[in-house]
Amino acid sequence: MLCQNCNKKEATVHITKIINGVKTELHLCEDCARENPEVNLSQPFGIGVPFSFQNILDGLFEVSGIEKKEVNDEIRCPVCNMSMEDFRRTGRVGCGNCYAAFKNEMIPLVKRIHGGVQHTGKVPKRTGGLLKVRRDIDKLKEELKTSIDNEEYEKAAEIRDKIKELEKSADNENNKGKGEK
Amino acid sequence: MANLYSNMNGSDIIITSRIRLARNIKDIPFPHKLDEDKSNEIIDKVYGTLSGDDLQGIGPFNLVRFNKLSSAEKFSMVERHLISKELISNASKSAAIVNENENVSIMINEEDHIRLQVMMPGFKLKEALNYANELDDIIEGKIDYAFDNKLGYLTSCPTNVGTGLRASVMLHLPALSISKSVGGILNTLNQVGMTIRGIYGEGSSSEGNIYQVSNQVTLGLSEEEIINSLIAVVGKIVDQEKAARNALNEKQGKELEDDLYRSIGILKYARMLSSREALNLLSNVRMGIDMGIIKDVKPEVVNELIVKVQPATLQLQSDKELSGAERDELRAAIVRDAL
Numbered sequence: 001m002l003c004q005n006c007n008k009k010e011a012t013v014h015i016t017k018i019i020n021g022v023k024t025e026l027h028l029c030e031d032c033a034r035e036n037p038e039v040n041l042s043q044p045f046g047i048g049v050p051f052s053f054q055n056i057l058d059g060l061f062e063v064s065g066i067e068k069k070e071v072n073d074e075i076r077c078p079v080c081n082m083s084m085e086d087f088r089r090t091g092r093v094g095c096g097n098c099y100a101a102f103k104n105e106m107i108p109l110v111k112r113i114h115g116g117v118q119h120t121g122k123v124p125k126r127t128g129g130l131l132k133v134r135r136d137i138d139k140l141k142e143e144l145k146t147s148i149d150n151e152e153y154e155k156a157a158e159i160r161d162k163i164k165e166l167e168k169s170a171d172n173e174n175n176k177g178k179g180e181k
Numbered sequence: 182m183a184n185l186y187s188n189m190n191g192s193d194i195i196i197t198s199r200i201r202l203a204r205n206i207k208d209i210p211f212p213h214k215l216d217e218d219k220s221n222e223i224i225d226k227v228y229g230t231l232s233g234d235d236l237q238g239i240g241p242f243n244l245v246r247f248n249k250l251s252s253a254e255k256f257s258m259v260e261r262h263l264i265s266k267e268l269i270s271n272a273s274k275s276a277a278i279v280n281e282n283e284n285v286s287i288m289i290n291e292e293d294h295i296r297l298q299v300m301m302p303g304f305k306l307k308e309a310l311n312y313a314n315e316l317d318d319i320i321e322g323k324i325d326y327a328f329d330n331k332l333g334y335l336t337s338c339p340t341n342v343g344t345g346l347r348a349s350v351m352l353h354l355p356a357l358s359i360s361k362s363v364g365g366i367l368n369t370l371n372q373v374g375m376t377i378r379g380i381y382g383e384g385s386s387s388e389g390n391i392y393q394v395s396n397q398v399t400l401g402l403s404e405e406e407i408i409n410s411l412i413a414v415v416g417k418i419v420d421q422e423k424a425a426r427n428a429l430n431e432k433q434g435k436e437l438e439d440d441l442y443r444s445i446g447i448l449k450y451a452r453m454l455s456s457r458e459a460l461n462l463l464s465n466v467r468m469g470i471d472m473g474i475i476k477d478v479k480p481e482v483v484n485e486l487i488v489k490v491q492p493a494t495l496q497l498q499s500d501k502e503l504s505g506a507e508r509d510e511l512r513a514a515i516v517r518d519a520l
Contacts, residue, residue: 012505030505031252080210092292095210096327096335099342110332110339115374116401119333121344122314124321131330
């Protein structure tokens with residue numbers, strides 16, 4: 001039997017799927033099978049379908065208190081035109097702006113996944129702006145506390161000066177922002 | 182062939198450390214929403230940030246487009262952990278940026294615009310993160326990232342928002358596999374926001390008793406916090422593997438020794454070897470070397486074979502297209518030669 005996909009090579013991978021009582025068969029050569037996302041050659045006996053994010057997405061929506069009917073599918077992201085329905089189907093948002101466009105749905109979902117909704121990690125160096133400076137100040141304040149606890153007063157004074165400097169530049173940045181508006 | 186395994190100094194429970202950062206470009210739809218022209222623009226833009234002369238000793242980097250590669254060449258890159266299967270399935274719109282010694286690979290237009298990956302042999306998560314941050318800063322110097330003060334780096338799938346960081350450690354856990362303890366580890370790891378998977382990450386099974394332990398939670402913790410907990414957890418798993426090896430040796434010493442020597446016997450004399458069989462036998466030999474039971478095989482040889490025996494990488498070592506049976510023959514010949 002030839003491969004159903006390329007019709008060139010001998011089919012050596014045979015897959016029978018039964019979903020809701022409907023049987024479908026797939027006969028592929030090894031190369032096409034490898035390119036086929038439904039086939040996982042490293043799991044030759046197909047121990048269940050890989051548990052994907054979409055599989056659990058609907059469940060997460062339910063526990064987040066968002067019923068399917070409550071989601072307004074008329075709303076679309078102004079940048080990429082994605083709807084909530086698209087997201088449920090693919091498990092992926094269309095662009096960065098979708099998180100803001102579907103804030104009411106996304107924030108509870110993100111909270112369910114990660115347990116928190118406040119990023120505390122890295123901030124882009126160039127475009128992070130004020131947030132980056134504030135992060136640095138917070139870090140220095142912690143260092144200041146440790147050095148005072150350890151009675152390293154000289155080091156503490158140095159850190160205090162650094163904080164002052166950063167706060168000044170943060171103020172400047174802030175005023176600059178206001179000036180532009 | 183330069184690969185991570187052959188760069189290792191010895192055989193050990195910890196094989197490699199890997200850092201992956203997911204990044205996207207501001208105000209541009211994510212890859213699954215883009216046509217070919219737009220996708221190519223992104224590839225050029227990202228490669229442009231890394232192709233200059235001002236990289237201060239980092240690089241040079243090569244751009245790999247998949248339309249010019251054979252199926253075996255592409256899948257060999259997957260076997261060498263440089264790219265994912267998903268990247269190839271979208272070959273006309275995707276690319277990878279790879280450096281000479283293959284410890285940096287940047288996938289473009291996979292699930293996210295940019296997936297920056299740094300791999301290092303051994304237990305070097307902090308070093309890999311520092312290197313990844315350096316590269317990330319270079320790219321960010323010229324590209325505006327999709328970033329939100331609250332949600333951090335914005336990604337195509339909400340499971341990656343925040344740091345966009347997936348830190349993972351590849352581990353060789355034969356004794357824990359034999360004692361069927363990996364399932365128990367999985368349950369425990371899930372409770373602390375981490376997971377354990379097969380050799381090729383998401384959805385893959387373990388071959389040759391090689392596993393990846395990585396963080397799941399990417400938001401609410403800083404990069405350092407994520408890595409520190411991963412380091413602590415991996416340390417515990419290594420202790421458990423050592424304890425399981427000792428227990429195995431104490432309770433079934435003779436049987437274990439017999440098993441390990443049989444493994445090396447088959448590898449040395451077999452005329453046909455499937456990839457699964459070869460990987461499992463090599464796993465036994467690797468453990469035998471670690472435990473001081475097998476003494477006449479160099480660990481580097483075994484490490485290199487682990488990559489060489491995999492189907493696509495093996496195909497690359499032959500001029501003609503091989504059938505499954507021919508591959509098994511060639512594999513057995515390569516293993517025989519090496520040992």
